[in-house]
Amino acid sequence: MTAVTAVAAPERSGWKGLSPARRTMIIWLGGMFVLSIVRIIADADDLTSSGTIASTLRVATPILLAGMAGLWAERAGIVNIGIEGMMIVGSWCGGYGAWKWGSWAGIAMALVAGSLVGLLHALATVRFNVDHVVSGIAINTLAAGATEYLSIIFFKGQKGGGESQSPTGKGGYGEFDMPFLSGGRIGSWRSPDILGWFERQHDLPLVPDVAGFVRGLTSDICPRWSRLRSSHSRCGCCGARGSGCVCVRVASRRRPVRASACRSTACGIRQWP
């Protein structure tokens, strides 16, 4: 019995002898350790805070969904350049549904609207054999125009709405924090926020970083309802419209002040705080 095991798993020492799970674990901890050293040296507690991790997840979610949309189409042998168009039509309808009937209706409408635009793409590419890239680009143009047009007709002049955003939606998706780990509620009793306590021990290496990481994954899982915007946004500085035009806070090297500027198809107008 022992001989058989010895043949099956020849003895290896060091890194190679570790199981894959253990190796992954060590790599993660090593990365965390490096981050925690950077955090202590740079005195940047935000680097590994639960807020940072939570925002990372929040920002990654739409990208993840868009990536899955592309994967889905690619698996079926369709090149889908029109994801952008499907997204903005979906988000417009989501905003409309959430405004009229509540947040879950918004999600349902976004799903239906996105798949209807997908149907248009399928009609063009599968039924009529139109080039996939061509159809996708036409859909993007169409969707950009349509959402702006509809926003002006339905959202402009409504309370909280405008040419580039829907009025605030009704209801939310609820909040959830993990009890005991991140201070979630059980009934009306608020459990202790254990990871939160560890996270505040900024003088220790590694401990607050790991705690922040786990707490980022377990707290604020459904964030408070802020506002469902139609993603075809209009730059707050220049008013230029374009799906790539997002207003971000950037720090210029010349000017260390944080200024709001329009990034990708940038406008150049900056507003100093």
Next chain:
Amino acid sequence: MKRQQLQRAAVTAASSVLAVFVALLISAVILLITGKDPVKAFTTLFGAAGDTRVIQGSLNRATPLMISAAAVAIGFKMNLFNIGVEGQMRVALLATAVVGAAVNLPAPLHIALCLVVAMASGAVWSGIAGWLKVKRGVNEVISTIMLNFIALSLVAWAFDDFFRVESPNESVLVKTKELPKSAWFPDLVDRRLNGMLLVAIAVLILFWVIVWKTRFGFRLRASGGNPGAARVTGVHPQRMILISMLLSGALAGLVGMRALLGDVHAYQNNLAEQQGFNGIAVALLGRNHPLGIFFSAILFGFLGEASGKLQLEDIPKEIATIMSGIIVLAVVIINEAVKRWDDRRIQRKAAAELEKVSA
């Protein structure tokens, strides 16, 4: 032979016109559903065609569209998608604005230098995608889209950190150093229509000559039509890819020159925005033919220019964007449907002839 070609051309033209009508019909339905009067919208929109100022404005807007459509079309001719015209244009805009402002030359030379710099820098940027395709087999659709993102951010950063000139009023548009007067491209109609229109038309004529009248053009079309056959007859596919990508990028570099040399005379971040993307739609609508591109660029320019009038009638001008999207989609779908119908017609005719012979 001649008759068949005429028939083909007639079918193509008819399908394009049909597509425009279908698009108008769909837009009318959208207007009706949203409670706007389509008759009023269309009379306002097309009534503007009688206005000289609107015509001048449309031609002015059509100028960059013609060039960017030509840039896209040269790739399409060999089944090469250059989605990166926007990025190539941005790189060329900043490079030209910086180089143009740094030198002093007599007027025609200065303009020529600016155009050469624009073409060269555009070609360099598209050359990256071409090189990746040739050396590593990277799909050019993906690489040009990614290079768009890189170009937008790179140019915005370079502009922001190195080339912008601080203006005393901080909420005013920031620009690079203004080009000297000798680099300004003269207007045809003062402040309404820039002379770059003539350059655009020259580009289209040159495009026609190169693609249809030269050996290179024949190879280009052959590689697009049947890559296998082209390779067998001695066309070097890799070289063709690289050359057409460079040509496309050089044209893309010219796209922004109407705005830069003819209008603003300095680089700013929203200069000639979206012109590269709109060129794709124009090229599709124009069926990659110079004449078609010419007219569809004017149509798009007109839609953009005349849509402003719609707002006076309380109709959102975005209906023009919707219309251009529907027009492109309708053109490609109807074109395909008509081609199938035409193929079947020819097959039926051939079958009937065969029956006659065998009987």
